[in-house]
Structure formats: C-alpha cells, structure tokens
Amino acid sequence: MVKSKMSFTLISAIIVFTLVLAGCGNNKNNDQAKESSAAPSASTSSEASAPASAPASESASPDNAIDTSEEVKLVGYLLGDAPAGMKAVVDELNKKLKADINATIEFRYIGWGDLTSKYPLVLAAGEDVDFIYSANWAFYNQEASKGAFREITQDDLQKFMPKHFAATSDVAWKEAAISGKIFMIPTSTPDQKVPVTLIRGDLRKKYGVPEITKFKDIEPYLEAIKQNEKGMIPINADSQYDFAKSFYNYEWETGRATLDTVLITNGWSGVHTEWDDPSGKVYSQFDPYILDSMKASAKVIKSWYDKGYINKNAISNKVRSKDAFEQGKSGVAYGNTNDIQGTLAKAAENGWEVEIIANLSSKGTYPQDPYLNNGVSIAAGSKNPERAMMAMDLIMEDPSYNNLVYFGIEGVNYVVKDGKIALPDGVTAESNTYPPDAAGFWFTNKSQHLPLASWNEQYIAHKQSLKNILVPYVYNAFAMDTSKIKSELATMGTAGTQYQLPIQGGIVKDVDAAYATLEEKVKKAGLDAILAEANAQTQAYLSSK
Known part of the structure; x- marks a missing residue:
C-alpha cells in the first residue's frame, strides 16, 4: 500500500512539473507584456552599475510632481502562508498607504508546496498582479527573460523609490542586471544567514546521545527519537523545502559543497561549482569527483529512509519540518538563521531545549547571500506600476512601515523594551498572531531591525559566528544566458524530478542503479551541451572581471 501511494505521488509530482512547462510555453499574457516591456535575454555581465535612465520621452522627470489624486488598489504576491494576524496588519498598513500615497494593497500568497506550479502561472495567466516576490532562487531570471516583469530604470527609482535608491549599493543593481536592464528591486540589505538544522537538546540529553555539532553525526539522535518518541518522526519533511535537505546537508559536510552553476529555480542543470x-x-x-561523493551521501540518506527516520509521505507532504517540530511531531527542523527565530521562541515557552547545527561545507563555510536573494518585481502587466514602486519604497525603507510588516502591530504583536523587540504582556510566541519574519516581507531593510528579546545565548553566538562562516561566491553576480539551451534545461528538469529527487529523498531501491539510469537520461537530455555552454559563459564572465 505504501509502495502504491509513493508511486502515485511521484507521478503526480512529475505531472505538475510538466504542466508548469506547458503553462510557461503557452503564455498569451507574455505577448501583451512585451508591448510594455521588451523581454531580455539573460547575460553574463552588465555594463551599468545602476539602472540605466529611460529616454526623456518615456519617463517623467524626477522634478515632476507625482499625481496620486486617484485612489488605486494594488495586488501583490508573497511566498509562504499568511500569519493569522495578517488581516489586522494589512488593515493598518493600508491606513498608512491611503494617507501617504492614496493606495491600498491586497496580498495573496503562493504556498511552498505550490511554488513550482503556481508562481509562473500567476504571471502567465494574466491575473491581476502588480508586484511579486522575486529572487535569484525564485524565478527572477526565468520570468524576466520571458518579459513577465517591468523594467526598472534609474529615473523610476529616483522618482518613485528615492529612499530605496539612496539605501541600496551599486553592487545590488549590477547583480540584478540582465542584458544591462533591471527587472527586480533587490533588498538593500542582503541576509546574513546560513541553513541550519534544529534538534531537541533536551531529548538528546534524556536519551544519552553525545553532543552534536556536525550534521554527519546526527544519526544516533535520529535513532533515539525513533525508538523512544512514538508520536514523533525523526525527520518529518515536506515535499518542497525539506525533501532534499538531508541529502545536501550531509553531502556539503562530508563531500562536495556545490551550487548549481546555472541556478534554475526549482530546476536542475546537472552542472556544479564548489x-x-x-x-x-x-x-x-x-x-567522478562529484558523483562518487553524491553516491556515498545518497546511500546514507537511503539507509535513514529505510530505518524510518524520514516520513514515508515526504514527497507529497506540505507541512514543513519546522512547523512539525513546533508541534512536537518532528525531531528535526530545517530552516535558516532568520526563519528559526519564532521556532526557538515557541520551543522555549514549551520548556524545550533546542540546539542549532549550522549546515556548512567541510571547511566550515557557506556562501554569502547576494542582494538578489530577496527582492520584488513589478509585473509587466501592472496597471499601476508607479504606485506599486511608491508603496515598496515605504515598506522597504520607512522604519514605521518596515516594523509593521516585519513585526506586526506595536502593542499587539510586539513592544520595544530596553532597545529590543519583545512580546506584549499576556502574549506568547505561541499566541502571537504575527511572528517576526513569518509574513514573507524578507526584502525589507533589516539593518533597521532591533534585536529580539527572545534571543538566547546560543542564538546570539550563532549570529556572531556568521562573520567567520560566510564567504564570497565567485558567481554571485553571474546570470546565465539560457537562450541556447532552453530545451535541454526543460528536459533536464523533467529528468531531475523523475529520477534524481527519489535518490535524494532516499526512496530508491538501489542508489548505484538509480544514478546509472539518471546519467543515461540526462545524457540524452543534453547535459553535454549545458556543460559546454556553462563553461563558455563562466570563463567569459571571469575574464571580464
């Protein structure tokens, strides 16, 4: 019965992926978008360090007054799920926006489990959308290259986003450039974060498991949870965020710490750089330098799956391990430095001791986030792009707006005590309807944020350790031009969904045989062409620096 269900869910995942490709290929809305924003082709370099100014006939002078006499309603998309207190926060936000720029916003969410299928379709289907969260890992290059996003010029920024323009480094605009044009408003403050694994320190001690500082040493803890905590799964993973985390955490630490050189959102190129x-x-x-290491890691993850350390429905489950951890249903939570803050606070209220394991390379490093890791793009079909940019300028850079969307309503969701963000009397981390960092406004200016009163010594030590962990990645500002290898990448993506994900999730019968089948499929898909193009473009990029 389990085998039948697993086969069904895997097939379902493949069908969803195929539908996304079909939806992207039949995009009538893109024809309309191209009339207002010519589709770029991705580029390996940018001539300008900031957005180029639009011709005078196409862009109003920064000296001209902005007409906000007509009230407009904007529609914006964020990722994840809306917190319970979202409506109250949006009501307060809209009061401020109505007073300042005569606009209001309706926020809609794309859940993690629907990211691959829904994100491209929101833009392709002609839905009413003015802005959408975008990032190097969340469809920026793909959608910009299809003409789904409006070009952002320097004149736009100076007139409609003066606060953000002043706060943002030229490096950010260089990173965002695609063929010399900008289609994203990147954050002014790149995140200082690394992937982490949380475990229950109180349970580790209870069952006599030695201290764990490396992910590779986690198995005795998983076994202890499996044997002793009957209502808890050691790793209760979801299909989107968590599914391959165990594999990559183990591989980075024991083998090759690589990134996909081409960086296709929710896709796979088969090309890697350490x-x-x-x-x-x-x-x-x-x-063999990469494959032998991956095989060894995959065999470990398969053994975990076979031993029952990983939930059998991971390929279809939509509940993140972090949420299951908070509910006492997972012995492990996968997240990052920033998004675990609420989890730590809830655990403390439950009397749990939580320990943080940073997921790093064998050298103890992780690549510094680029500015493109969080941002917003204006939809090419937006009826009110100027007002959308004005709203983003306030949300991203005005402290009163920034605190509201990130922490909630002062006095309801937070208070400031002794220079720190604290919970109001009578409010707990569990009952707080708008936890920090939970609503998807990851692109705001985080340098304005005060520390949280709930940060314990371990978390503070973790934050302080980042200065010795984060390293520059040579391709942070590299944008691969995929125009010559689009069909190969599409076929590779299908092969990855069908043949690679099961390996990474530990659900294949024979790792060596599964990798042999995968290699056969990707060779036919055009891996050699992708590798040749990646080599040519990366060498050109490095030569231009």
Whole structure:
C-alpha cells in the first residue's frame, strides 16, 4: 500500500512539473507584456552599475510632481502562508498607504508546496498582479527573460523609490542586471544567514546521545527519537523545502559543497561549482569527483529512509519540518538563521531545549547571500506600476512601515523594551498572531531591525559566528544566458524530478542503479551541451572581471 501511494505521488509530482512547462510555453499574457516591456535575454555581465535612465520621452522627470489624486488598489504576491494576524496588519498598513500615497494593497500568497506550479502561472495567466516576490532562487531570471516583469530604470527609482535608491549599493543593481536592464528591486540589505538544522537538546540529553555539532553525526539522535518518541518522526519533511535537505546537508559536510552553476529555480542543470573554490571550476554532476561523493551521501540518506527516520509521505507532504517540530511531531527542523527565530521562541515557552547545527561545507563555510536573494518585481502587466514602486519604497525603507510588516502591530504583536523587540504582556510566541519574519516581507531593510528579546545565548553566538562562516561566491553576480539551451534545461528538469529527487529523498531501491539510469537520461537530455555552454559563459564572465 505504501509502495502504491509513493508511486502515485511521484507521478503526480512529475505531472505538475510538466504542466508548469506547458503553462510557461503557452503564455498569451507574455505577448501583451512585451508591448510594455521588451523581454531580455539573460547575460553574463552588465555594463551599468545602476539602472540605466529611460529616454526623456518615456519617463517623467524626477522634478515632476507625482499625481496620486486617484485612489488605486494594488495586488501583490508573497511566498509562504499568511500569519493569522495578517488581516489586522494589512488593515493598518493600508491606513498608512491611503494617507501617504492614496493606495491600498491586497496580498495573496503562493504556498511552498505550490511554488513550482503556481508562481509562473500567476504571471502567465494574466491575473491581476502588480508586484511579486522575486529572487535569484525564485524565478527572477526565468520570468524576466520571458518579459513577465517591468523594467526598472534609474529615473523610476529616483522618482518613485528615492529612499530605496539612496539605501541600496551599486553592487545590488549590477547583480540584478540582465542584458544591462533591471527587472527586480533587490533588498538593500542582503541576509546574513546560513541553513541550519534544529534538534531537541533536551531529548538528546534524556536519551544519552553525545553532543552534536556536525550534521554527519546526527544519526544516533535520529535513532533515539525513533525508538523512544512514538508520536514523533525523526525527520518529518515536506515535499518542497525539506525533501532534499538531508541529502545536501550531509553531502556539503562530508563531500562536495556545490551550487548549481546555472541556478534554475526549482530546476536542475546537472552542472556544479564548489563554493569554496575561488577559481569557479565547473563540473558535470557525473564527473567522478562529484558523483562518487553524491553516491556515498545518497546511500546514507537511503539507509535513514529505510530505518524510518524520514516520513514515508515526504514527497507529497506540505507541512514543513519546522512547523512539525513546533508541534512536537518532528525531531528535526530545517530552516535558516532568520526563519528559526519564532521556532526557538515557541520551543522555549514549551520548556524545550533546542540546539542549532549550522549546515556548512567541510571547511566550515557557506556562501554569502547576494542582494538578489530577496527582492520584488513589478509585473509587466501592472496597471499601476508607479504606485506599486511608491508603496515598496515605504515598506522597504520607512522604519514605521518596515516594523509593521516585519513585526506586526506595536502593542499587539510586539513592544520595544530596553532597545529590543519583545512580546506584549499576556502574549506568547505561541499566541502571537504575527511572528517576526513569518509574513514573507524578507526584502525589507533589516539593518533597521532591533534585536529580539527572545534571543538566547546560543542564538546570539550563532549570529556572531556568521562573520567567520560566510564567504564570497565567485558567481554571485553571474546570470546565465539560457537562450541556447532552453530545451535541454526543460528536459533536464523533467529528468531531475523523475529520477534524481527519489535518490535524494532516499526512496530508491538501489542508489548505484538509480544514478546509472539518471546519467543515461540526462545524457540524452543534453547535459553535454549545458556543460559546454556553462563553461563558455563562466570563463567569459571571469575574464571580464
């Protein structure tokens, strides 16, 4: 019965992926978008360090007054799920926006489990959308190259987003450039964060498991949870965020710490670069240097799956391990430095001791986030792009707006005590309807945020350790031009969904045989062409620096 259900859910995942490709290929809305915003082709370099100014006939002078006499309603998309207190916060936000720029916003969410299927379709289907969260890992290059986003010019920024323009480094605009044009408003403050694994320190001690500082040493803890905590799954993973986390956490630490050189959102190119390598050498995944290491890691994850450490419905589950951890249903939570803050606070209220394991390379490093890791794009079909930019300027850079969307309503969701963000009397982390960092406004200016009163010594030590962990990645500002290899990448993505994900999730019968099948499929899909193009473009990029 389990085998039948697993086969069904895997097939379902493949069908969803195929539908996304079909939806992207039949995009009538893109024809309309191209009339107002010519579709770029991705580029390996940018001539300008900031957005180029639009011709005078196409862009109003910054000296001209902005007409906000007509009230407008904006529609924006964020990722994740809306907190319970979202409506109250949006009501307060809209009061401020109505007074300042005569606009209001309706926020809609794309859940993590629906990200692959829904994000492209929101833009392709001609839905009413003015702005949408975008990032290098969340469809920026793909959708910009299809003409789904409006170009952002320097004149736009100076007139409609003066606060953000003043706060943002030229490096951010250089990173965002695609063929010399900007289609994203990147954050002014790149995140200082690394992936982390949380475990229950109180349970580790209870069952006599030695201290764990490396992910590779976590198995005795998983076994202890499996044997002793009957209502808890050691790793209760979801299908979107968590599914391959165990594999990559283990592989980075014990084998090759690589990133996908082409970086296709929710896709896979089969081409890798080690982030600790300043030379930026590009490898095929099937180079023995990479493949042998991945096989070893995959065999460990398969053993965990076979032993019952990983939930059997992971490929279809939509509840993140972090949420299951908070509910006492998972012994592990996967997240990052920023998004675990609420989890730690809830655990403390429950009397749990939580321990943080940073997921790093064997050298103890992780690549510094680029500015593109969080941002907003204006939809090419937006009827009110100027007002959308004005709203983003306030939300991203005005402290009163920033605190509201990030922490909630002062006096209801937070108070300021002794220079720190604290909970009001009578409010707990569990009952707080708008936890910090939970609503998807990850692109705001985080340098304005006060520390949280709930930060314990371990979390503070973790934050302080980042200065010795984060390293520059040679391809942070590299944008791959995929125009010559689109069909190969699409086929690779299908092969990855069908043949690679099961390996990473530990659900295949034979790891060696599964990798052999995968290699056969990707060779036919055009891996050699992708590798050749990646080598050519990365070398050109490195030569231009």
